[in-house]
Amino acid sequence: MRRVLAVGAHPDDIELGCGATLLAHSAAGDAVTMLVMTGGENGPGDDATITGRRLEQEQAARTLGARLLWGGQVDCTVTPDAATVAVVERAIEETDADIVYVHAPDDSHQDHRAVAAATLSAARRLSRVMHYQSPSTLTFSPTTFVDVTAYLSGKLAALGAHASQVEMSAMVEPDAVVASARHWGAQARIGYAEAFAPTRLVIDLMPTPRRAAEEVPETLRLTLSASLAANTR
Known part of the structure; x- marks a missing residue:
């Protein structure tokens, strides 16, 4: 059984980047945890919207069969300092994670960059660290692909839990999500895929x-x- 930790800066980041892969882990009996560093506090909307985003994230985590942890950071102010590294380190220790998924480091959103950098430091002793793509990722050259053909509908259901974002952003529209998975699937010579750029990836042959x-x-x-x-x- 794998112990999986997926780290994202905001609600819905993880679902967009690796939601179907997390479903595959859950289906395999792996222990899956999501660490969402902020609540999207500085995004569009009033206080009710912000509260709603947290509830949406909780529903999405249940859909993926994942435990949910909050990082307690503030949207648009995340820095890769010792305090942020410590948040991720605590999550790694608490979950005894042996594989970590996180944002790709080259990203135009400052929170994504900061979370990626902090997670790389926190996961420095782990042998499996995988970067996923976000809509704001600048350069991304994946070399590892997960066949998510059987789990794409579940990913769409998890993203559908983020109703406030579906209404405001084309990034989480089903057509866009399916097209991205089909693109990476074509690259990997399979039906539908999620793509990753590993910092480290040890493969167990036994x-x-x-x-x-x-x-x-x-x-x-x-x-x-x-x-x-x-x-x-």
């Missing part, structure tokens, strides 16, 4: 450490043990 140990021939195991013992003298 399912578990126990099975890996069991499949090592006895003669090789003895040789390895002798070699390790010799190297510690």
